[in-house]
Amino acid sequence: MEVQPEAEPRNEEQMDCKRECAEDEWKSWQRGQVRNTLHLVSAVAQWILLLACLIYLGIDFLQPSTPQSIEVPWTHIRYSGKSIKGVAINLTAERGSIQIRNGSIMIPCDGLYLVSLNGSIYPEEKLLKLTLKNTQKSTSSVLWIQTVQSSDDTVNLTTVFFLFRDDYVTLCTSSNANISGLSLSLVLVSPPEETLCRS
Template sequence: MEGQPEVEPRNEEQMDCERERAEDEWRSWQRGQVRNTLHLVSAVAQWILLLACLIYLGIDFLQPSTPQSDEVPWTLIRYSGKSTKGVAINLTAERGSIQIRNGSIMIPCDGLYLVSLTCSIYPEEDLLKLTLQKTQKSANSPLWIQTVRSSNNTVNLRDNRVNLTTVLFLFREDNLTLCTDSNADIRDLWLSLVLQSPPEEALCRS
């Protein structure tokens, strides 16, 4: 009978542990739901903005041709292939008036640009950084950096997705490049730039 009082505290400790474990699992599930919701919202917003951009480009394409100085600079880039550590990805334009040289996007006019980027990246190392950077007067300046984790689990393929939609003020001296800090396999990369403000001839490349 002397050992009987010890049973209840032990049972209470066991119940407390089970309750804490259940609460941890519930919080973990909630965090997963929030993360999935954020991924979904981000993807939907990305596709809406990309669709709006394509509609804008389609309307502009159907309009009567205008003088060269009045055309809105834009480019649409598609790429699938390998990336090499520290080397600019060899981008080529699918369509558009903005020139690309040696993988560098040559910004033709000062102004605000709508930038949209989507792709899937499969790094050879555990972590990878994808960097959108500008080169101006031999100096590199990162504009945006995305960290990607290596994942062989098909359930977590969303971790390999990259989505970017932003507006950047760029100058005509800027050259934009994409590069990774380790070797990787890049699939279904779509990159578009559209000048949002009317171009002024004095602020554009000759």
């Protein structure tokens, strides 16, 4: 009869141990389930994000590219001939999209223009001034001026001017002269905006 009281505590200890083991297994299984659920949610979120990126890139790729509505205005002029005192040299465009009317370059857009000018001048008098002028409706201003003193002088200019769309650029001499191989280029270097361009 003394053996039975010892067996009961052992049975209780074994039961407690089994219960603790079962609880530990249950908690471990629950943690595993939570971990698996988090992995599944993370994987689904990554796939959804990847699919959204692919759809965005696909839509962007399938959209037609918008063509440039305005080409960059430019002109290239070559001139050889005679200039008359105080009268605009009768320039005509060799190539380019900028129009020339009555020897004046019609500026189509507001912006910065790169201007390049070179050539040889043979003045009939000892002193000659070659002037690049800007005319706006009723006013006229000098953009650039060079004095030619010898009988055969070369003109060189490379610069940038800010011009407006209503401007007319002309080239003239202060006395009669013969001009040889004059080259004048004008290119808009700032991006053209439709609202600032001649229609």
